[in-house]
Amino acid sequence: MSKPKILVIEDDNNMRIALNMRLKAAGYETIFATDGLSATIVAFKEVPDLVLLDLGLPAGDGFVVMERIRNNAKLCCVPVIVLTAREVRGNKDRALAAGAYAFFQKPADNEALMDAIERALKGTGALAT
Amino acid sequence: MKSQCGRNLRAELEHTQARLAELEATMNAIYRGEVDALAVGGPQGSRIFTLQNPEEPYRILAERMSEGVATLSAEGTILFCNQRLAKMTGLPPERMLGAPFVSKLCEEDRAGFPGLVQLALQHNVRSEGHLLQENESVLPVQLSLSRILLQESGEGICLVATDLSERVRAEEELRLSRERQLRLKDELLSHVSHELRTPLACIHQFTTILLDGISGELTADQSGVLEIILKSANQLRTMIDDLLETARIEAGKVKVARSCVVLQDAVREAIQMLRGTAAEKGIDLEREGHSELLVYADPRRVLQILLNLIGNALKFTPAGGHVEVKYGVAPGEPGYALVTVEDDGCGISEPVQARVFERLYQEGGSIDQGHEGLGLGLAICKELVSSHKGKIWVESQPGKGSTFSFTLPVYSLERILSPVLTENGTLRRAVSLILVRAVPKPTTAAIEQWSRTRRKLNELLCRCSLPDKDVVLPSVRAQPAGETFAILAGTDASGAELLAQRIRQQMKRCQELSENCVAQVSSQVVRATQELETPTKEDVEAIAREVACAVSQAMNMRSGSR
Numbered sequence: 001m002s003k004p005k006i007l008v009i010e011d012d013n014n015m016r017i018a019l020n021m022r023l024k025a026a027g028y029e030t031i032f033a034t035d036g037l038s039a040t041i042v043a044f045k046e047v048p049d050l051v052l053l054d055l056g057l058p059a060g061d062g063f064v065v066m067e068r069i070r071n072n073a074k075l076c077c078v079p080v081i082v083l084t085a086r087e088v089r090g091n092k093d094r095a096l097a098a099g100a101y102a103f104f105q106k107p108a109d110n111e112a113l114m115d116a117i118e119r120a121l122k123g124t125g126a127l128a129t
Numbered sequence: 130m131k132s133q134c135g136r137n138l139r140a141e142l143e144h145t146q147a148r149l150a151e152l153e154a155t156m157n158a159i160y161r162g163e164v165d166a167l168a169v170g171g172p173q174g175s176r177i178f179t180l181q182n183p184e185e186p187y188r189i190l191a192e193r194m195s196e197g198v199a200t201l202s203a204e205g206t207i208l209f210c211n212q213r214l215a216k217m218t219g220l221p222p223e224r225m226l227g228a229p230f231v232s233k234l235c236e237e238d239r240a241g242f243p244g245l246v247q248l249a250l251q252h253n254v255r256s257e258g259h260l261l262q263e264n265e266s267v268l269p270v271q272l273s274l275s276r277i278l279l280q281e282s283g284e285g286i287c288l289v290a291t292d293l294s295e296r297v298r299a300e301e302e303l304r305l306s307r308e309r310q311l312r313l314k315d316e317l318l319s320h321v322s323h324e325l326r327t328p329l330a331c332i333h334q335f336t337t338i339l340l341d342g343i344s345g346e347l348t349a350d351q352s353g354v355l356e357i358i359l360k361s362a363n364q365l366r367t368m369i370d371d372l373l374e375t376a377r378i379e380a381g382k383v384k385v386a387r388s389c390v391v392l393q394d395a396v397r398e399a400i401q402m403l404r405g406t407a408a409e410k411g412i413d414l415e416r417e418g419h420s421e422l423l424v425y426a427d428p429r430r431v432l433q434i435l436l437n438l439i440g441n442a443l444k445f446t447p448a449g450g451h452v453e454v455k456y457g458v459a460p461g462e463p464g465y466a467l468v469t470v471e472d473d474g475c476g477i478s479e480p481v482q483a484r485v486f487e488r489l490y491q492e493g494g495s496i497d498q499g500h501e502g503l504g505l506g507l508a509i510c511k512e513l514v515s516s517h518k519g520k521i522w523v524e525s526q527p528g529k530g531s532t533f534s535f536t537l538p539v540y541s542l543e544r545i546l547s548p549v550l551t552e553n554g555t556l557r558r559a560v561s562l563i564l565v566r567a568v569p570k571p572t573t574a575a576i577e578q579w580s581r582t583r584r585k586l587n588e589l590l591c592r593c594s595l596p597d598k599d600v601v602l603p604s605v606r607a608q609p610a611g612e613t614f615a616i617l618a619g620t621d622a623s624g625a626e627l628l629a630q631r632i633r634q635q636m637k638r639c640q641e642l643s644e645n646c647v648a649q650v651s652s653q654v655v656r657a658t659q660e661l662e663t664p665t666k667e668d669v670e671a672i673a674r675e676v677a678c679a680v681s682q683a684m685n686m687r688s689g690s691r
Contacts, residue, residue, distance in 0.1 A: 012327055018334035025343040056323065085326035087319055087373070106330030107366060110337050122634075129634065 003029040004126045006117070007048035009039040009065060010083075011057050015106075019052065026114055036060020040068045047074055049126035050117060053100075055084040055091060063098060070099045079120035083108060197260075197270070197290035200277070205230050205246050205286070208279070214290055217270070219263030230288065235259040235267045249274035249286050260290065269293040318376040322369050329369070333362045371505045375488065378512045385427040385516050388600050389540045392422045392431075392456050392466055394584065399435035400454065403443060411448040414439070418456035423540035424466045430513045431537065437506040438470040438533045445531070446474035458539070465519065465536040473530035482523050486511040510535070542602075542677035543670070549600055549619040550672055556664050560656045560676055561618045561625030562683055565590065565632060567648040568611030575645040582645045583612065589639060590614055593632050602680070611646075615684055617655075617676075625652035655679040 006028045010016045016032055023030050031046055033039035037059040043051065051069060055062035062082065069075045079101040084091065092103040101123075102116040121127035188209075191198045197214030199207050207225050215222040218233050225233070231242045238258040248254045253275040259267040271291040279285040336359045338344060340352065347355070396416050407414040424431070435454070442452045452472045459467035477485060488508040514521040514535045525531035549560055567586055569575040575582070590601045594616050602615040616632075618625055629652040636642050636650075656676050664672075 012331065014331040015327070015334065018331060018338060021338050021343055022334065022341075025338075025341075085323045085330060087322070089377070106326050107333035107362065108330070110334075110341075119635075129638075 003027060004049040004121050005029045005031060005046065006050045006052055007031050007033065007039070007043055007046065008052045009033045009036075009057065009062070010052070010054045011035060012054075015054075022110065022114075023052075023117075026117075028117075034058075036062070036065050039065050043069055043075055043078075044072065048078060049124065050120055051078055051080045052117075053080050053082050053084075055082060055086050055095070063094065066095070066098050066100065077124060079124060081113075081116055081120060083113070197292075199225075199230065199288045199290075200279070201230050201246070201286040201288055202279070203246070203250065203284045203286065205243065207233075208285065217260055217262075217268055217290060217292060233261055235261045245272070245274060246286055250276050250284060252276075257293065269297050315376050318373055322373045325369050326366075329362060329365055332358070333366075336362065371509060374509050375505045378509065385430055385513070387425050387427055387517070389602060390424050390426050390428045390431050392424050392468070392537075393418060393420045394587075395428065395431045395435060396454050396456055396468070399432055399439055402436060403439050406440070406443050407452065410443060410446075410450075412443055412446055413451045414443070414454075415452070416454040416456075418454075419458065422456060422458065422466050424537040425540040426517050426537045430517070434510050434513055434535065435468070435470075437510050438535075441506065442470050442472035442474065442531070442533070446472045450474055459536050462536065464539055466539050467534060467536050469532050469534045471530065471532045476527040476529050477523065477525040477531050478527045482525055485523060486521070542680065543673045546600075546617070546673040546676055549598065549617050550669055550676065551664065552598075552619065556669075556672070557619040558657065559619075559621040559654050561620055561622065561652055561654045562680060563616040563618060563625055563629050563632065563650065563652045564684070565614040565616075565648055565650050566611070567614065567646050569646050570644070572645075578645055582642065585639065585641055586614060586636070586646070586648075589635050589642070590616055590632065593628065593635055594618070599628070602684075613684055615680070617680060621657075622652070622654050625654065628652065653683065655683060 006023055008016060008019050008023070008030055010019060010032070011034050016034070020030050020032070031042060031048060033042045035058045039053075039057070040060070043065075053062050053065060057065065062084065066080055066082075069078060069080060080099065082091075082095045082100045082103045083106060084104075085106040088103070088105050095103045101120045104113050104116070118127065122129045191211045194211060194213060197217045198211045199214050200209040202208055207228050207230050210222055210225045212222060215225050218225065220233075231239050234242060235258075241256075242258075245254055245256055253273065255271060255273050258270055258272050260270050262268055269292075271293055273289040273291070275287050277285050277287045336355050339347065340355050340359065393416075396418065400414055400416055404414065439452065439454060446452055450473050452470065454468065454470050456466060456468045459465040486507050488505060511521050514537070517537050519536040519538065521533070521535040523531060523533050550556060565586070567583065569579045569582065587601065594601055598620065599616050599618040602617060616628065618628055620628070629650045633650050636648055642648075656672070656679060
């Protein structure tokens with residue numbers, strides 16, 4: 001089985017670098033998008049196994065991106081994990097209701113985050129159980 | 130000549146004194162109301178002043194006043210009313226006269242008015258009320274009543290009505306503006322917290338990347354430095370959380386997600402998290418209590434309260450000190466659990482004890498005391514405890530130590546069922562039970578490690594369940610070892626089986642669990658509820674009792690049919 005491909009949608013440069021290092025170290029392939037608009041295009045083109053989504057994005061809020069992913073036949077089953085600096089209150093419930101697999105607030109507990117990613121990938125069969 | 134002059138002068142003086150005495154007597158008579166009219170001689174002859182209407186100037190004054198004024202009989206009938214009062218009610222003054230004043234008040238204020246009049250006959254009284262206006266609306270007024278003497282009928286009441294609508298409007302405006310400001314502050318703080326979290330997340334992420342050895346091996350020294358960075362980043366994070374939490378509390382937006390919490394586990398977890406800090410300072414950190422005690426609370430909040438109180442105790446206890454956490458049923462209050470955090474630190478003086486739960490209060494009033502933090506922790510604790518319907522307090526002797534205590538309601542099955550039973554006010558279609566019967570493997574290691582294993586299993590179950598839909602119930606202990614865990618899920622048979630499947634998979638994946646225990650996971654529907662669009666509180670309570678009964682039966686049956 002090839003490496004699961006994770007689309008990281010994150011507008012903060014440093015955070016992108018950090019997530020890239022961590023995800024690569026855990027054995028995942030990473031692709032990136034830095035704003036809402038390109039995120040949707042990359043997602044449609046690449047069809048990742050999982051999306052790690054920041055909510056506060058230029059050119060389209062994270063919720064808009066999530067809706068587009070959910071409404072696309074090719075992408076509707078791709079698990080979306082939200083990783084945001086926004087408040088838990090309000091956003092978490094909204095994200096889960098919109099179909100997010102999990103919600104993490106920055107700075108997130110890495111162990112829990114990596115665990116959720118692994119679980120989500122095993123759930124869709126992108127990772128062997 | 131001289132003596133002539135002296136006599137004349139003396140006569141003049143006596144005359145003047147007599148006139149003065151007469152005048153004084155007249156004045157007194159006028160004051161007493163004994164004189165009806167006064168004839169005054171002057172250069173143009175005598176003039177008569179009638180005094181029958183001595184209040185005339187006051188009437189003019191009353192007419193010109195911006196307050197409503199009325200004279201009432203002791204029975205409350207309007208004998209006189211000024212233009213302003215008539216205007217306040219919207220009636221012409223002639224329709225006011227002779228009417229009982231009470232009829233001009235709005236319905237709710239009427240019953241109390243006769244009592245007010247009776248009181249006013251003894252001393253001046255003030256009260257707020259509402260005048261009924263012609264157009265059916267009401268006018269908020271302040272009523273001042275005082276006793277006066279009326280010529281015709283003895284006692285009466287002078288009533289002054291002050292229009293409060295301006296004040297009420299101003300108060301309403303003030304309230305709205307305060308709400309607006311609170312909201313703005315909340316938005317500002319959310320924004321600030323977001324802006325602070327972004328760089329903090331980077332620091333946190335890169336530090337852990339280095340610590341986890343992702344970018345290469347580290348020397349012990351390097352790891353030590355990184356640990357300090359990580360600790361500081363975590364401290365900063367706590368402060369941001371505190372700041373936001375306080376803003377939220379002020380805006381009345383704190384939410385608690387209650388479930389069943391094993392108090393001992395919460396205390397153990399808090400102590401585990403602070404063990405390092407205690408060891409660094411050389412402080413003895415211990416716990417003692419009733420191991421089976423369950424509370425109905427938000428586990429995150431309980432941990433937050435404990436971390437705060439224990440953290441404080443560690444902060445204010447010198448090296449070599451002792452901190453102990455005790456928990457048990459509150460004496461005299463069987464429905465509540467009592468947790469105390471006792472230290473033998475510097476203690477808190479009495480005036481300070483009264484203020485420690487205030488926001489931003491720090492002993493000495495200064496932040497430069499070598500203790501980090503924002504002074505928000507105890508204020509947050511107080512809010513959190515009271516949102517769980519508990520109490521928090523402190524007892525202390527300066528120099529000897531402090532004891533912080535708080536209470537939380539004890540768990541009962543019915544109490545926790547409502548999130549499982551309802552969703553946004555409507556009943557869920559079904560409630561299911563997922564039972565996990567776990568027994569340690571027959572190896573010495575597995576049996577010895579059982580308490581660790583069961584904690585691990587409980588954590589796993591909590592991770593698998595959805596916070597708003599499922600409730601992990603406390604385990605039922607069975608002899609000799611092994612126990613039944615249960616998750617109550619707001620879902621039907623297929624949903625419950627999916628959850629059971631997820632638990633089986635997770636357990637298989639966890640090395641520690643698969644090495645140390647054998648588990649059977651099963652699911653069953655305990656109640657298929659009929660559709661009730663808007664169940665009343667009583668409906669939910671009745672169903673909760675029913676489900677609680679079914680659940681305890683199912684769990685007993687399980688652990689009994691081993």
